[in-house]
Amino acid sequence: MRPVDAPSGVSPRGEVRPLRRDAVRNRAAIVEAARGALDEHGGTVDVREIARRAGVGMGTLYRHFPAKEDLIAEVLHEQFTIWSATIRTAAATADPWTALTDFFDQALRGCAKQHAIMDSVAAGWSRPSAEAVVLGEIIDELLARAAGLLRPGVTRDDLLLMLQSLSCAVRVTQQSGRPRDRTAWNRLVRISLDGLRATHSDPLPQ
Amino acid sequence: MRPVDAPSGVSPRGEVRPLRRDAVRNRAAIVEAARGALDEHGGTVDVREIARRAGVGMGTLYRHFPAKEDLIAEVLHEQFTIWSATIRTAAATADPWTALTDFFDQALRGCAKQHAIMDSVAAGWSRPSAEAVVLGEIIDELLARAAGLLRPGVTRDDLLLMLQSLSCAVRVTQQSGRPRDRTAWNRLVRISLDGLRATHSDPLPQ
Amino acid sequence: MRPVDAPSGVSPRGEVRPLRRDAVRNRAAIVEAARGALDEHGGTVDVREIARRAGVGMGTLYRHFPAKEDLIAEVLHEQFTIWSATIRTAAATADPWTALTDFFDQALRGCAKQHAIMDSVAAGWSRPSAEAVVLGEIIDELLARAAGLLRPGVTRDDLLLMLQSLSCAVRVTQQSGRPRDRTAWNRLVRISLDGLRATHSDPLPQ
Amino acid sequence: MRPVDAPSGVSPRGEVRPLRRDAVRNRAAIVEAARGALDEHGGTVDVREIARRAGVGMGTLYRHFPAKEDLIAEVLHEQFTIWSATIRTAAATADPWTALTDFFDQALRGCAKQHAIMDSVAAGWSRPSAEAVVLGEIIDELLARAAGLLRPGVTRDDLLLMLQSLSCAVRVTQQSGRPRDRTAWNRLVRISLDGLRATHSDPLPQ
DNA sequence: GATGAATGAGCATTCATTCAT
DNA sequence: GATGAATGAATGCTCATTCAT
The missing domain is CATH 1.10.357 (Tetracycline Repressor; domain 2)
Structure with missing residues (x-):
């Protein structure tokens, strides 16, 4: 339910490292796109619509937010x-x-x-x-x-x-x-x- | 959006004539079923659920209300x-x-x-x-x-x-x-x- | 898990009635298509492939078998x-x-x-x-x-x-x-x- | 389908030279991870699971094995x-x-x-x-x-x-x-x- | 070379609506 | 007129593969 953590990740070696710059940008773009889309269409928006607005692929959206609900919660x-x-x-x-x-x-x-x-x-x-x-x-x-x-x-x-x-x-x-x-x-x-x-x-x- | 007309129909020859008694009964049953279903599940109810509650087939429902929206408007x-x-x-x-x-x-x-x-x-x-x-x-x-x-x-x-x-x-x-x-x-x-x-x-x- | 019942259904009025002839035909076509598709592609076949072979829409397939698993079980x-x-x-x-x-x-x-x-x-x-x-x-x-x-x-x-x-x-x-x-x-x-x-x-x- | 070649590579000038030591280590780790993952989950394992077990990134895995199938073949x-x-x-x-x-x-x-x-x-x-x-x-x-x-x-x-x-x-x-x-x-x-x-x-x- | 973020076709499933019986 | 089977375009989500950093 809670969104993913702050912009950071865990490498296979176990060190915590900040997200790449483009990942941060994408994450922000997704949230912003979701904000607009949610306001326009309500909670029933198609996730594809959000991905399109954010200019990212479906996979990117789901990498940042494992479920639609998580994205909504984050917004x-x-x-x-x-x-x-x-x-x-x-x-x-x-x-x-x-x-x-x-x-x-x-x-x-x-x-x-x-x-x-x-x-x-x-x-x-x-x-x-x-x-x-x-x-x-x-x-x-x-x-x-x-x-x-x-x-x-x-x-x-x-x-x-x-x-x-x-x-x-x-x-x-x-x-x-x-x-x-x-x-x-x-x-x-x-x-x-x-x-x-x-x-x-x-x-x-x- | 606008509800369908009062219980009447237009024959092939153009005369307006009342609905058959069972048609009237069905129409009422559909509206009542829709009322309950809408209150329980909100506007996203499956029309099948409404038809089931009303005890009619899908075709009957759509004969009376050409679109789900029309039925909701009528309710x-x-x-x-x-x-x-x-x-x-x-x-x-x-x-x-x-x-x-x-x-x-x-x-x-x-x-x-x-x-x-x-x-x-x-x-x-x-x-x-x-x-x-x-x-x-x-x-x-x-x-x-x-x-x-x-x-x-x-x-x-x-x-x-x-x-x-x-x-x-x-x-x-x-x-x-x-x-x-x-x-x-x-x-x-x-x-x-x-x-x-x-x-x-x-x-x-x- | 178990497939749907024998070719019959329950009308809204509660009477059990046989499936329509075309429904029976479709059900059989779906099972046959699934048989072939399963043998060719294994359990990972796309349900669309089965529907296509059977010459029916997705909805028809899912009307007869509420889940892919049920269809496989039936076959x-x-x-x-x-x-x-x-x-x-x-x-x-x-x-x-x-x-x-x-x-x-x-x-x-x-x-x-x-x-x-x-x-x-x-x-x-x-x-x-x-x-x-x-x-x-x-x-x-x-x-x-x-x-x-x-x-x-x-x-x-x-x-x-x-x-x-x-x-x-x-x-x-x-x-x-x-x-x-x-x-x-x-x-x-x-x-x-x-x-x-x-x-x-x-x-x-x- | 055929496994990739023995641990060696071809330099831009055409000379065959051995893989770097860490590359060798990674390759071995990937194969070992794949062995375990394949036995546990079968051929449908997610390649991410293998990469995670091996402690390497996706890119490294795909550098050694150009397709999932190649990795399986090697195992x-x-x-x-x-x-x-x-x-x-x-x-x-x-x-x-x-x-x-x-x-x-x-x-x-x-x-x-x-x-x-x-x-x-x-x-x-x-x-x-x-x-x-x-x-x-x-x-x-x-x-x-x-x-x-x-x-x-x-x-x-x-x-x-x-x-x-x-x-x-x-x-x-x-x-x-x-x-x-x-x-x-x-x-x-x-x-x-x-x-x-x-x-x-x-x-x-x- | 290594990393992991990005991609997008593909998957199972749902549901408003149509139409043969 | 009534019935409910059929339709198929969505929808939320996955995962093999690519590529910018």
């Missing part, structure tokens, strides 16, 4: 890594409420570009994933800092679910037709976050 | 019809705000049972569908009645997108693991609707 | 059935020693035509197979009838192994070059059987 | 050389009949260890091979010495075919299950050789 992992770094930065803004809004904004911009990101988070809702854990930590800190500004009883799961929910809205608004309309989901983010304000003192359902 | 259409009647009733509650909350509650309960419903609505975001039109009418009325209770500038599209967004939350919380936990998405619905209240006078992004 | 089973009937008849000759020689002669003629037969028997040497059991019964009767003519201590396994051994000789003499030379292996059969005669009173290794 | 040739020396010794025993039995015993023990040996002999039945010639010489001498003890008309080909036939028996009795049971094939060897005794004066089929 998700890579995207998630970049994405989580970005949103962690956004969440570090001085003002607690701005931190919260920036977090959602950056997180959803990422989803707008790479639909697959949120799928990996969603998959972790029932079966805890490494991704969900990382996200949970960021959210916990946001919650702690914004504590006084939030309505009582808001939990990490509330924000996690809201994020996934909104990422779905982002996806909907991007479906072929009007690809660059961020207004629609920005409005919804504003509305949803306002619903979290301390103004609303009604207790949430348990 | 969605049928589900949407039932669902829209339910939510229309919920939206008719006397108190405007209760009407709004009941609308979301009923609409999302429907999604919880039939995952495919919202897909058809979502598909219509960019390419206007009959479904989206129906839904838009219901929402327009809700908006008109609750006008005074809502923050300024809330539009039909805001609620439509919110609904789709929340339906995604419903789906996430139902993924195998904790199948009957409605609390999680109920909390999110409450938060989101509170974000619509007139309390929030900030203008929404244009 | 072996069918060949073995015909073959075992033939050798059973040969083994029924009145004179006990003639019965023994006729048995080997017929059995090996069968192997000469269908190399795969003995493979299935050989496979059963370590893991008892239905084929080996049938063969064992025939041999047991031959042994009982020829008891007085045989050297002491000859067992069923001796004859079973001798048969397999000789079938290998048959195969060797048939390798492309001089396809129809039966003399070579006939001589070896004669020698081997003579080695079983009561003339040889030395005990066999235990 | 067979090497085994055959060792094997033929052993059986030549066994065939040199003073007593002619003991020479014959020792020959078969040693020859078949060799087959028991290296399944592939007899394949190369078998392949030469129709297309005369160097291997078959060597074997033929040994057998001719055995025949000459045991002339008076053998039934009339026994030829070199009879013994050659018997040897191949019995090697098949050895293989069968070794299939996973009861790996070390030599009794079964020893009995068959005894029976077969007794069939060659002068006791049997019936003429063999021509």
Whole structure:
């Protein structure tokens, strides 16, 4: 399930040696091609399509990733890594409420570009994933800092679910037709976050 | 894409005549089988599975629905019809705000049972569908009645997108693991609707 | 592993009905094509080659035999059935020693035509197979009838192994070059059987 | 098919010069690895497996043996050389009949260890091979010495075919299950050789 | 010379759709 | 009209062989 290791290999004599330059290039090309192909066609893309986009043969693809699933996992992992770094930065803004809004904004911009990101988070809702854990930590800190500004009883799961929910809205608004309309989901983010304000003192359902 | 016509056919001489009774029965059986199969296996179900559940041959299935896609469209259409009647009733509650909350509650309960419903609505975001039109009418009325209770500038599209967004939350919380936990998405619905209240006078992004 | 059932199927309504005539024809064509292809190319034949020879599409082949292995098993089973009937008849000759020689002669003629037969028997040497059991019964009767003519201590396994051994000789003499030379292996059969005669009173290794 | 030449190469100027020491070492390692791999997995081994066992890269393997088939041929040739020396010794025993039995015993023990040996002999039945010639010489001498003890008309080909036939028996009795049971094939060897005794004066089929 | 990454034809198998019965 | 057998273009994956480093 986990992708192959970092760019290195083990020679027959047992020494660990870095991958050849062209191998590194190919590996990157494959992952990039997979990223694009997955976003366009979803998880059912033909591996040949990925190989073609990457400009490599089937064998090369399978040398780097022993199964299609491994390649997909690698793409998700890579995207998630970049994405989580970005949103962690956004969440570090001085003002607690701005931190919260920036977090959602950056997180959803990422989803707008790479639909697959949120799928990996969603998959972790029932079966805890490494991704969900990382996200949970960021959210916990946001919650702690914004504590006084939030309505009582808001939990990490509330924000996690809201994020996934909104990422779905982002996806909907991007479906072929009007690809660059961020207004629609920005409005919804504003509305949803306002619903979290301390103004609303009604207790949430348990 | 569009569902096939109502139960009727065109004879060689051009007269429209009703389908034979067994044909009607078969058609219904196929749609019902497809409903179950789609919910269990998603859009990738083997058409054989549907034919088997319906107790008909492949030929019969393809006589009624010239392509798998047509059958899926029909299932969605049928589900949407039932669902829209339910939510229309919920939206008719006397108190405007209760009407709004009941609308979301009923609409999302429907999604919880039939995952495919919202897909058809979502598909219509960019390419206007009959479904989206129906839904838009219901929402327009809700908006008109609750006008005074809502923050300024809330539009039909805001609620439509919110609904789709929340339906995604419903789906996430139902993924195998904790199948009957409605609390999680109920909390999110409450938060989101509170974000619509007139309390929030900030203008929404244009 | 076992091939699909006899030419019949279960309709959606649950009644068992015979296969259509063309389906029967196709099934037979597939088995026959597989017989030839297996004999020519061995177990590594491409299933496409079999389908091509049979004049059917891939799907048809897989409808009748859900896996390549099932098709191979069916071919072996069918060949073995015909073959075992033939050798059973040969083994029924009145004179006990003639019965023994006729048995080997017929059995090996069968192997000469269908190399795969003995493979299935050989496979059963370590893991008892239905084929080996049938063969064992025939041999047991031959042994009982020829008891007085045989050297002491000859067992069923001796004859079973001798048969397999000789079938290998048959195969060797048939390798492309001089396809129809039966003399070579006939001589070896004669020698081997003579080695079983009561003339040889030395005990066999235990 | 034919093994590559002895450890030497041709320089650009046309002089034949010995291989570098490490090249010799690699060549030997490859052949040894191939021997083990062929015995474990049969002729379908992945060449990568062989290269891995030998501790060399694919390029090195293919520099020494331009095709997989060539490597296999070399392994067979090497085994055959060792094997033929052993059986030549066994065939040199003073007593002619003991020479014959020792020959078969040693020859078949060799087959028991290296399944592939007899394949190369078998392949030469129709297309005369160097291997078959060597074997033929040994057998001719055995025949000459045991002339008076053998039934009339026994030829070199009879013994050659018997040897191949019995090697098949050895293989069968070794299939996973009861790996070390030599009794079964020893009995068959005894029976077969007794069939060659002068006791049997019936003429063999021509 | 040695290495192992790259190649791509080939393989078993699936499934939406057509059509003879 | 109904049936389900037939079709064949994909699909995920393997492996003998080549060639850049």
